[in-house]
Amino acid sequence: MAAKTRSDIIGDIEDYIAKNGGNFAEWYVGVTGNPKHTLFTRHALKPKGDAWISRLAKDEYEAHEVGEYFRTIRHTRGSAADPGASDIYVYGYKLKSHTKP
Numbered sequence: 296m297a298a299k300t301r302s303d304i305i306g307d308i309e310d311y312i313a314k315n316g317g318n319f320a321e322w323y324v325g326v327t328g329n330p331k332h333t334l335f336t337r338h339a340l341k342p343k344g345d346a347w348i349s350r351l352a353k354d355e356y357e358a359h360e361v362g363e364y365f366r367t368i369r370h371t372r373g374s375a376a377d378p379g380a381s382d383i384y385v386y387g388y389k390l391k392s393h394t395k396p
Contacts, residue, residue: 296351298383304350304361308387309369315346316389323372323388323396324365326358328381339395340388347388354383361385372396 299307312322327333330349334340340347352358359378362385366373372390390396 298351298353300353301357301361304352304357304385305364307350308348308361308365308385311346311348312387312389319365319369319371321390322365323390323394324362324369325373325386326352326355326362326378326382327384327386328379330384330386334386334388337395338388339393341393345388345391345394347386349384349386352383352385355380358383358385 308324312319334347335342352361355378359382362373365371365387366375371387388394
């Protein structure tokens, strides 16, 4: 997966949310170094049936900026923690009763 720019990642996630529910308050957007582990282990998504997306950013700072955009401007759920050096993926998923934010 090739790294994308901040604006490309925002556009991809906004488009995905629009196609899968559209209400930003029903989504969680965060940053991680391992999106599949984070989504399926930490957040308890189901491999089939749950809506999720991940994108590779150029670095942890751009990933964090995208996460902050969604948390503060689009009002998704998410963590305000400082990025770690390996947190170069931005991910999002639709909240459901079985997921763990």
